[in-house]
Amino acid sequence: MNSSDLSDGDLEDLYENAPCGYLSLGPDGRIVRVNATLCTWLGRSPDTLIGTRLRDLLNVAGRIFYETHFAPLLRIQGFFEEVALDLVKIDGGTLPVLANASERKVSDDLVFTRVTLFRAPQRRRHERELVELRNAEQETRRRLEELNAGLHTRINDAAELQVLSVRDAELREQFIAVLGHDLRNPLAGLAGGTNILKQIHSDAKSVRVLRLMAESINRMNGLIDNLMDLARGRLGSGITIQRTSGVRLEPTLAQVVNELRAGHPDRSIEMRLNLSQPVDVDHARIAQMFSNLLGNAITHGAEDRPVVVDAGIENGQFQLSIANGGEPIPQGALNRLFQPFYRGEVRSNMQGLGLGLYIASQIALAHGGRISVTSDTTETKFTFSMPII
Incomplete structure (x- = not known):
């Protein structure tokens, strides 16, 4: 079944009784439509909600954060995703929800906003x-x-x-x-x-x-x-590894690249593998480390420049490097890149705890290696080096 198979009644029922709350805001920020699901959650009728503002449904702390953070974000980029809010019910209790919003322009002057709310206790x-x-x-x-x-x-x-x-x-x-x-x-x-x-x-x-x-x-x-x-x-004994002997590393690296290509089809990733022999590593942990470094390059690199992956063996050392173009990393940030929970300067739509590079460095240490970083106006390159056992 697709949307063309649904009658007007079916579509109306799907909107009113969806497993999530829907509401629409007019150009003046007031509610112009709300579905039955949200009304049931709040214990209020549609007539009492139409004409009010979204902030009027929030508790005091939620109103402050909405006006100072989320409303400006919506005006700047036209959407926000997974914003945690507390709605106030008719009995005075609160309902934790996750809100997603996007704007719909009807004309140059008229902008409507669609808001989807999911219960999140x-x-x-x-x-x-x-x-x-x-x-x-x-x-x-x-x-x-x-x-x-x-x-x-x-x-x-x-x-x-x-x-x-x-x-x-x-x-x-x-x-x-x-x-x-x-x-x-x-x-x-x-x-x-x-x-x-x-x-x-x-x-x-x-x-x-x-x-x-x-x-x-x-x-x-x-x-x-x-x-x-x-x-x-x-807290524990550190990240542990289990090395595998005699297994080629190329398929593991290629799998990570293919996964990230699928998630970022608009980004160019060039891979050059020149491994003359198997490398004894923990393949799952190396894949985790490589995924963190490659994902970091895709996130922070210039979108019009390819991300280049090189892997090879030289002078008894296995080396894996990931390079991307873009703005160089400031020296102050370079000194803190591998600290946990450090994210540096990131765009507002990026999510994460800032643990990826820290964990990558710990995996490198567990293999007896290290990760080095160079960054200038030409490129930023992360290089993992470890001795061949």
């Missing part, structure tokens, strides 16, 4: 849990530091110190296990529900909504992977 709960986990980790580290400071002044028995070290390591590994388990399970449920809905709903609007949901789930999975690697690097 689970995401907010996960965000709160992340904050609580971070605070708990900081408190645990503080207590461990106080305990270690006191113990080192009183304990001289090496055997007892070894026992405490083992317990410390077990606590850290338990923290990492809990972090991965508690964050991944809710996402797995969301992914399963999305797959079921894909089999039920095949109309264009539902397919688009489900695709957006799947993309958000994939992004959250990627963020959790990065957080897990950060936790292993900072």
Whole structure:
């Protein structure tokens, strides 16, 4: 079934009773249409919403952020995506939602805005849990530091110190296990529900909504992977690798390039591989590192210049470089590129925690190698080097 097979009544029912809230804003920013789903969520009738402004539906904090951040962003670029807002219901309670908005120009002077709202109580709960986990980790580290400071002044028995070290390591590994388990399970449920809905709903609007949901789930999975690697690097024994002997590296590198080409069909990626022998590496980790570096080059490089990938073996060293054109990286930023949570100067539509380059550097260290960076007006190049074992 496609949209042409639906009657006017079907389309109206799809709009009114969609699994998400819809509203339209007129040129003056006031609501001109709202669907039944959103009215039900808020416990209000359409007549009480028509003519009000979107900010009137928000709590105090939401109004401030909307007026100072999201409304200017909408005026500048004509859309915003996955903005977290709290709507106020008729009973005074709040409804956490994720909002997506886009403008539709009717003429040079008339601009209407379409807003789609998705319920997001689970995401907010996960965000709160992340904050609580971070605070708990900081408190645990503080207590461990106080305990270690006191113990080192009183304990001289090496055997007892070894026992405490083992317990410390077990606590850290338990923290990492809990972090991965508690964050991944809710996402797995969301992914399963999305797959079921894909089999039920095949109309264009539902397919688009489900695709957006799947993309958000994939992004959250990627963020959790990065957080897990950060936790292993900072709390555990570091990022571990399992080298594979005698396996060619070219297919692994080519797969990463093909995946990013599919995601960025408008960008040119040139690949030059000159490997005279297999390289003993952890292929999954090298693919992760290469994907982070290549994605970084695509994101920050000039769109009219190709991204060039070179891989080869020289003087007993395996070298993998990724170069892109564009503005050079300032010296101050170069000194901080591999620090966790550092993102430098990025465009407002870029998303991420700023962990990609940090994790890439940790994977390089785990292989006994390092990543170096050069940047000038000609090109910016990241080069991974490691000795051949």
